Amino acid sequence: MTLRISVIGTGYLGAVHAVGMAELGYTVVGVDVDADKVAALARGEAPFYEPGLDELLAKHSATGRLTFTTDFAAVAGADVHFVCVGTPQRRDGLAADMRYVEAAIDSLAPHLGSECLVVGKSTVPVGTAAAMADRLAKTAPVGAGAELAWNPEFLREGYAVEDTLRPDRLVFGVTSGDAERRLRGVYARAIDDDTPVIVTDLPTAELVKVSANAFLATKISFINAMAEIAEVAGADVTKLADAIGHDARIGRKYLNSGIGFGGGCLPKDIRAFMARAGELGASHSLAFLAEVDAINLRRRQYVVDLTRELVGGSVANRRIAVLGAAFKPHSDDVRDSPALNIAGQLHLQGARVSVYDPKAIANARKVFPTLPYAESAMEACRDASVVLHLTEWQEFRELDPAELAGIVETPVVVDGRNCLDADAWRAAGWTYRGLGRP
Numbered sequence: 079m080t081l082r083i084s085v086i087g088t089g090y091l092g093a094v095h096a097v098g099m100a101e102l103g104y105t106v107v108g109v110d111v112d113a114d115k116v117a118a119l120a121r122g123e124a125p126f127y128e129p130g131l132d133e134l135l136a137k138h139s140a141t142g143r144l145t146f147t148t149d150f151a152a153v154a155g156a157d158v159h160f161v162c163v164g165t166p167q168r169r170d171g172l173a174a175d176m177r178y179v180e181a182a183i184d185s186l187a188p189h190l191g192s193e194c195l196v197v198g199k200s201t202v203p204v205g206t207a208a209a210m211a212d213r214l215a216k217t218a219p220v221g222a223g224a225e226l227a228w229n230p231e232f233l234r235e236g237y238a239v240e241d242t243l244r245p246d247r248l249v250f251g252v253t254s255g256d257a258e259r260r261l262r263g264v265y266a267r268a269i270d271d272d273t274p275v276i277v278t279d280l281p282t283a284e285l286v287k288v289s290a291n292a293f294l295a296t297k298i299s300f301i302n303a304m305a306e307i308a309e310v311a312g313a314d315v316t317k318l319a320d321a322i323g324h325d326a327r328i329g330r331k332y333l334n335s336g337i338g339f340g341g342g343c344l345p346k347d348i349r350a351f352m353a354r355a356g357e358l359g360a361s362h363s364l365a366f367l368a369e370v371d372a373i374n375l376r377r378r379q380y381v382v383d384l385t386r387e388l389v390g391g392s393v394a395n396r397r398i399a400v401l402g403a404a405f406k407p408h409s410d411d412v413r414d415s416p417a418l419n420i421a422g423q424l425h426l427q428g429a430r431v432s433v434y435d436p437k438a439i440a441n442a443r444k445v446f447p448t449l450p451y452a453e454s455a456m457e458a459c460r461d462a463s464v465v466l467h468l469t470e471w472q473e474f475r476e477l478d479p480a481e482l483a484g485i486v487e488t489p490v491v492v493d494g495r496n497c498l499d500a501d502a503w504r505a506a507g508w509t510y511r512g513l514g515r516p
């Protein structure tokens with residue numbers, strides 16, 4: 079019999095997971111409290127930009143095997159329930175806001191059938207799974223027999239469909255062999271014999287997730303610290319990254335220097351990890367993450383200061399072109415976007431900023447409605463005193479520096495992602511400034 083799956087929370091993670099489960103052949107219902115999001119998904123439209131998602135959504139919505147609703151009663155009868163709700167940073171501190179996970183468990187509990195599996199996928203502070211198992215036991219109908227497991231997700235936005243359908247590894251935090259067997263069954267069609275499946279207890283599974291993100295954030299801040307040193311020493315951090323990256327023990331990935339990491343995950347996850355370590359009496363173990371965070375935030379400030387310096391001291395009334403609003407290319411996500419943060423700071427200092435992004439303008443407008451936005455890279459750059467390249471979309475890499483030089487006021491470019499062809503820009507008459515790169 080076809081497995082029936084429910085996915086609670088249909089944001090960047092949950093919508094892709096629901097679609098992925100349908101692609102694996104299951105009958106799937108996605109539930110969210112956001113009626114607009116549900117309505118879009120139910121029409122077969124992805125509520126955000128993610129390559130490949132629209133096609134699969136349309137394909138499976140048409141068969142009726144993939145449905146979306148705000149009504150939790152629709153999850154009744156599902157064999158496996160995946161909890162994918164948000165765990166954002168709390169407004170009053172560094173810790174994760176667990177309200178949404180708790181609410182999802184409470185809404186799910188009354189509808190659980192006998193012998194179903196509830197699987198947490200959200201990124202949570204260690205100890206959450208055990209607490210949610212207790213919560214479920216207290217609220218689920220007597221005899222419901224639901225079991226809880228934690229299966230953290232490692233997908234990257236921009237590659238979310240691919241990562242869901244072909245995960246590089248799976249982690250199953252379980253308390254029984256039966257839960258492991260069921261999870262192996264769910265993912266059987268997504269993996270081959272070589273895909274590592276790591277089966278752990280609940281706290282280890284939760285920690286794997288946050289430590290993976292902490293490591294990635296640390297690697298990025300490491301190279302950005304090297305960029306700071308390279309800047310004052312007159313060295314080239316991009317060459318340095320290539321050279322150390324050839325050492326297989328180090329590896330070149332996540333050594334791209336620039337304005338640092340943003341998004342809905344790395345920044346809030348390292349902060350929540352520090353907060354949890356503090357609650358567990360182990361603040362000292364993760365004290366280095368405060369520096370990782372500080373190095374990262376310094377990158378944004380550095381570009382703001384550099385821009386001011388490049389225009390002779392004050393950005394007031396100067397036209398600044400900002401290429402990029404998303405926190406990274408192939409995504410329309412602007413959560414904690416370094417590019418938007420820099421644009422916002424310059425705007426507040428009186429600059430006449432013009433922001434362009436191929437996919438993220440609509441989301442950027444919601445967060446920063448007062449920022450001026452352009453319809454194209456050329457429009458953003460017209461009459462600019464400085465061009466800031468802040469999100470490395472392919473479209474920006476392909477800009478013709480000679481053509482652009484003809485429409486700006488002053489040909490000065492700051493390459494916040496260290497990936498433009500410096501020689502080509504200089505040859506076209508530009509003052510090129512990389513970050514930690516001559």
Ligand SMILES: NC(=O)C1=CN([C@@H]2O[C@H](COP(=O)(O)OP(=O)(O)OC[C@H]3O[C@@H](n4cnc5c(N)ncnc54)[C@H](O)[C@@H]3O)[C@@H](O)[C@H]2O)C=CC1
Pocket residue numbers: 086087088089090091092109110111112115162163164165178179181182185199200201202231232233234235342343
């Ligand atoms: N975005 C990503 O690439 C990845 C995210 N994660 C983790 O997945 C979780 C979700 O992240 P995103 O999808 O990015 O967040 P998101 O904000 O895009 O989506 C969360 C969704 O949960 C819904 N929701 C909130 N409370 C609810 C409730 N009580 N019942 C049903 N739905 C509810 C919201 O309306 C929203 O649509 C987070 O813990 C995040 O750290 C993990 C791996 C990758």
Ligand SMILES: O=C(O)[C@H]1O[C@H](OP(=O)(O)OP(=O)(O)OC[C@H]2O[C@@H](n3ccc(=O)[nH]c3=O)[C@H](O)[C@@H]2O)[C@H](O)[C@@H](O)[C@@H]1O
Pocket residue numbers: 201231232233234235236291294298331332333334335336337338339340341342343344405406
């Ligand atoms: O927990 C999550 O949500 C996800 O967080 C990250 O994925 P994501 O946020 O989609 O984006 P990344 O591709 O990791 O990039 C994060 C940020 O780091 C920046 N970055 C990345 C790599 C690099 O070398 N340098 C660098 O500055 C990017 O521009 C971006 O702002 C992880 O890569 C995923 O494995 C994880 O599942």
